[in-house]
Amino acid sequence: MRFVAVVGMTDFNTDPHGAKDFNDPTYSVNQLDTEVEYTLNSVFNPTDLNSLRTASATSTPFMYTALGQTSAATDSAGAGVLGSVYGVNVTGIPLFDKNQTGGGTPVGLDPYGGNYYQSFSNSGEGTGSDTTTFERGGLLDFVPGSNEEMETGVTFPPQPIAGGWDTDNDTWFPSVSPLTQAWAYPPFTTSSNTVALGIPITYNPNGILSLGGDKANQITRYFNDFGVAIDREGTSGSYYALVKGGTVTGTAPTSNAAMSTLDFFPISTWNVATTTFGYTAGYAVISLVHDVNGTRGLSIYGWNGVDTEWAAIWASQYIFGNTTSSSAGLPAGTVSLILQITYGGPNNEPTAFTIVKALGTITEFGTNAYVTFSGSSPYDQNHALTWTGLVSPTALPIVGPVHVWWEQKLPTTSTAKVDFN
Numbered sequence: 001m002r003f004v005a006v007v008g009m010t011d012f013n014t015d016p017h018g019a020k021d022f023n024d025p026t027y028s029v030n031q032l033d034t035e036v037e038y039t040l041n042s043v044f045n046p047t048d049l050n051s052l053r054t055a056s057a058t059s060t061p062f063m064y065t066a067l068g069q070t071s072a073a074t075d076s077a078g079a080g081v082l083g084s085v086y087g088v089n090v091t092g093i094p095l096f097d098k099n100q101t102g103g104g105t106p107v108g109l110d111p112y113g114g115n116y117y118q119s120f121s122n123s124g125e126g127t128g129s130d131t132t133t134f135e136r137g138g139l140l141d142f143v144p145g146s147n148e149e150m151e152t153g154v155t156f157p158p159q160p161i162a163g164g165w166d167t168d169n170d171t172w173f174p175s176v177s178p179l180t181q182a183w184a185y186p187p188f189t190t191s192s193n194t195v196a197l198g199i200p201i202t203y204n205p206n207g208i209l210s211l212g213g214d215k216a217n218q219i220t221r222y223f224n225d226f227g228v229a230i231d232r233e234g235t236s237g238s239y240y241a242l243v244k245g246g247t248v249t250g251t252a253p254t255s256n257a258a259m260s261t262l263d264f265f266p267i268s269t270w271n272v273a274t275t276t277f278g279y280t281a282g283y284a285v286i287s288l289v290h291d292v293n294g295t296r297g298l299s300i301y302g303w304n305g306v307d308t309e310w311a312a313i314w315a316s317q318y319i320f321g322n323t324t325s326s327s328a329g330l331p332a333g334t335v336s337l338i339l340q341i342t343y344g345g346p347n348n349e350p351t352a353f354t355i356v357k358a359l360g361t362i363t364e365f366g367t368n369a370y371v372t373f374s375g376s377s378p379y380d381q382n383h384a385l386t387w388t389g390l391v392s393p394t395a396l397p398i399v400g401p402v403h404v405w406w407e408q409k410l411p412t413t414s415t416a417k418v419d420f421n
Contacts (some may be wrong), residue, residue, distance in 0.1 A: 068220075210300070228266065307341055
């Protein structure tokens with residue numbers, strides 16, 4: 001038996017978003033506070049990778065395609081193949097992590113005085129006595145200058161990154177469906193805003209598609225903090241630290257650009273006794289997350305630039321592909337994949353792709369092998385949890401335009417299973 005605890009903090013809300021009790025004659029209905037329901041849905045009913053397929057991507061494209069300012073050309077190649085899938089634009093304006101060209105290019109990270117990270121400690125935050133210094137990054141509210149342009153009469157909406165208030169603090173511009181947008185969707189449709197902004201927004205052009213790993217793209221590093229398939233950095237062999245009696249022994253993997261990448265790790269695995277799964281060279285991560293402000297981030301990255309490029313090519317067909325059959329999709333709730341890429345030789349193209357982990361927010365998907373019989377009772381674990389292991393079809397169905405010829409280079413199978421400990 002497994003128990004899941006959700007810990008969070010929300011505002012206190014009143015009508016129409018506050019909690020309601022059936023026994024209160026004013027309401028005569030039981031209703032969770034809107035923010036509490038939003039928080040629970042983010043865990044138990046998350047936006048998953050199936051939402052990115054062409055059938056739905058027409059209404060949920062990404063506002064930005066993020067690249068590292070100093071990343072390899074292979075990352076740009078991966079971004080290029082994802083730019084248009086079967087004629088459906090799923091990506092948006094290019095966005096760099098840092099400004100290292102003298103200005104003028106859209107940048108996604110808050111510069112924090114030019115360092116692009118902020119040093120802090122629990123003691124400094126007033127939340128404890130631990131004086132250990134940590135580093136963190138944050139997203140900008142807007143592409144520099146765009147919200148000011150809107151205030152001076154430009155008839156297009158500003159380009160929010162993390163979301164935020166405009167310069168008059170009278171309009172919230174969301175990057176990705178935070179509570180404020182969910183309560184007043186679609187945004188920008190009042191008569192006054194329509195005049196000010198030109199065109200009302202009737203779809204969801206939000207979120208950031210980030211190509212390249214933590215070392216190459218600091219926006220990927222930012223979203224790594226919210227994922228369930230993560231890039232760990234640290235010293236080989238030091239996979240965790242122990243705390244006993246207030247004394248820490250050993251070092252744990254962390255987010256530290258000065259340290260080597262250790263591995264890719266599935267946070268939501270059941271096999272909690274395994275310190276590393278060895279997902280390194282020849283592996284890639286495809287991870288869809290939301291940060292604490294609701295900003296949607298899709299990260300695609302491999303162990304190196306070649307792995308990143310082929311993971312993006314694979315995702316263009318199997319994640320964004322024009323497939324509408326429910327059997328062709330991932331298990332509902334899959335938010336992250338760890339993809340193994342098999343190459344024909346040191347300098348050859350891939351010969352096979354294997355999904356080794358399909359992960360949800362609190363579990364992993366695969367073959368349930370902890371009972372040996374099958375039954376019809378809803379309490380029979382095998383009946384309730386068994387999944388066939390089919391993650392993606394070996395041949396995508398043709399729906400609409402004929403598929404591109406190089407799709408045949410992407411034969412894919414799944415070995416994903418629930419690794420019970």
